[in-house]
Amino acid sequence: EPEVTQTPSHQVTQMGQEVILRCVPISNHLYFYWYRQILGQKVEFLVSFYNNEISEKSEIFDDQFSVERPDGSNFTLKIRSTKLEDSAMYFCASRQRGSYNEQFFGPGTRLTVL
C-alpha cells in the first residue's frame, strides 16, 4: 500500500540553524500539507501546497518557514533560523485530486532545537 514517507525521523539542531525536513508524498497525489504537533498539544496546520504554490498558510508559518517541491517526488519544509519553540513533531500529508478528501499522513519528523 502506498504511503507518505518522511526523513529524517529525528533531527537535532542548535538554535539559529537552518533545517530541512523532507517528505515523499504518495505518487499520484497533488495536494500537500505540513502540520506540526508540539509535545502534548494539538496537531496544528502549517501550510498547504498545490500546483507548485502555497494554497493556504497559518499564522505559525511566518517568514522563517518555506516549502518547496524541488522535483516530482519530494516536498520539503525549511526552517531558516530555528527557535527553541520550533521543537515539535512535523507531519507531512498528501491527498488526491478529486472528491476523496482523505489526507494521508507520514510518520513525522521529531525536531529538537537545543
Next chain:
Amino acid sequence: DAKTTQPPSMDCAEGRAANLPCNHSTISGNEYVYWYRQIHSQGPQYIIHGLKNNETNEMASLIITEDRKSSTLILPHATLRDTAVYYCIVYQRGSARQLTFGSGTQLTVLP
C-alpha cells in the same frame, strides 16, 4: 468548519465495542463528519467519513443522527492496538483545505 465536542478520555475492555461520541451541532449541509486517529505521536490515520447515512468499512462504523448534530464512531471489537487519540472533524468534502484537529478522545483499550 463546524466545531466538534468530544469527551477527553474513554476506556474500553479488549474485545468489546468501543463507542466514541462526537457533538457537531453547528454542522452545515455540505459538511461531512470525518474520523482520524493518532497512535502515540504517529501521523494521524484516516478511519471513516459520512454525510448523513451510516457508514461501515473494515476499520469501523459511523452512526450519524438524523439531525446530523452528533455522531458515534464504533470499533466493533477493540484491540490493544486501537489505543489512540480519536479525532472527529467536520469538513467540507471536495475542499482541499487543511484539517482542523481538536483535542480528541484518548481511547484506552484495557486487557
